[in-house]
Amino acid sequence: MSTAKDHYDQQLASIYSWMAGTPEAAIKRNHDLLRQLGVNTSQGVAIDLGSGSGFQSIPLAELGFSVIAVDFCEALLSELRDRAGNLPIRTIHDNILNFSKHVEVEAQVVVCMGDTLTHLESLDSVQSLLWSVNGVLATSGKFILTFRDYVSAELQGNQRFIPVQSDESTILTCFLEYRENVVDVYDLIYRKEGDRWKLTTSSYPKLRIDRNWICDRLEKSGFDVIQNTVINGMICLVAEKP
Ligand SMILES: C[S@@+](CC[C@H](N)C(=O)[O-])C[C@H]1O[C@@H](n2cnc3c(N)ncnc32)[C@H](O)[C@@H]1O
Numbered sequence: 001m002s003t004a005k006d007h008y009d010q011q012l013a014s015i016y017s018w019m020a021g022t023p024e025a026a027i028k029r030n031h032d033l034l035r036q037l038g039v040n041t042s043q044g045v046a047i048d049l050g051s052g053s054g055f056q057s058i059p060l061a062e063l064g065f066s067v068i069a070v071d072f073c074e075a076l077l078s079e080l081r082d083r084a085g086n087l088p089i090r091t092i093h094d095n096i097l098n099f100s101k102h103v104e105v106e107a108q109v110v111v112c113m114g115d116t117l118t119h120l121e122s123l124d125s126v127q128s129l130l131w132s133v134n135g136v137l138a139t140s141g142k143f144i145l146t147f148r149d150y151v152s153a154e155l156q157g158n159q160r161f162i163p164v165q166s167d168e169s170t171i172l173t174c175f176l177e178y179r180e181n182v183v184d185v186y187d188l189i190y191r192k193e194g195d196r197w198k199l200t201t202s203s204y205p206k207l208r209i210d211r212n213w214i215c216d217r218l219e220k221s222g223f224d225v226i227q228n229t230v231i232n233g234m235i236c237l238v239a240e241k242p
Contacts, residue, residue, distance in 0.1 A: 001184065004119040005072050007204040011187060013075035017053050019165045019172060023083065030113070031059035037144055037227060037238050039063065044108035047136065049096040049129070050116025054080035054089070061087035065109065068092060070099045097125055099132065106138040113146040115234070118206040123181075126209065130221040134241060143223060143239040149230070150176075150183045150208040168192070182207055211235050 020026040046060040051069035053076045061067045067089040071077050077091040092102045110133045120126050133143050155176055164172040175186040182205040190197045215225050215237065223239035230236065
């Protein structure tokens with residue numbers, strides 16, 4: 001079992017954007033989702049925690065924000081910079097738990113989207129992140145979280161084999177194994193080399209985060225939860241700093 005960081009550095013970074021289909025489609029989907037969650041054209045600072053290759057950072061910059069994109073995978077940040085061109089996006093290569101050390105200004109929006117939250121090591125780390133976000137947000141600022149529900153909908157038997165993406169030279173299948181507080185995620189990647197297929201496997205744990213637990217923690221950390229929905233299988237929470 002790898003850490004999430006090793007898994008991204010050694011296995012997922014090279015295929016992350018391919019996994020999502022086309023990057024253009026992923027950016028458009030997130031643009032629409034951000035608007036649906038109440039983020040409209042604006043000025044000010046937005047912080048993207050676990051930005052990956054920029055599927056939220058780019059739409060946020062296009063909407064008018066100055067974006068700070070934080071991720072511990074340098075390969076994905078490099079891809080983000082290439083994709084961003086002249087958009088106002090600053091990348092920070094660090095653990096999202098340290099993000100506030102790099103931020104000197106108040107933010108109007110902080111996002112942690114696309115299931116990044118479940119990559120943290122413990123619920124204590126999630127709690128610590130909520131406090132840090134509250135510390136940097138401006139009054140009326142919004143904190144947007146989207147993550148997968150690994151608690152209420154436990155996949156059973158063969159359902160745990162998930163075909164993620166494939167083309168003529170690469171096939172990615174994911175397998176999930178549920179434990180009490182985490183789900184172990186196994187990524188099986190077949191790559192075509194000449195006329196043979198080569199398999200690489202890697203696994204890492206994801207946190208099982210209960211939706212009611214995190215809403216309670218958000219409220220106790222000084223937020224009002226103003227939206228709590230499920231969109232495309234992801235729990236979507238919008239919390240506001242009153
Ligand atoms: C599932 S991807 C989501 C990326 C992006 N938000 C999206 O929706 O495409 C999770 C991202 O978070 C990063 N990540 C996970 N845990 C992290 C941590 N503790 N600190 C910094 N980055 C982290 C990974 O490197 C990866 O880029």
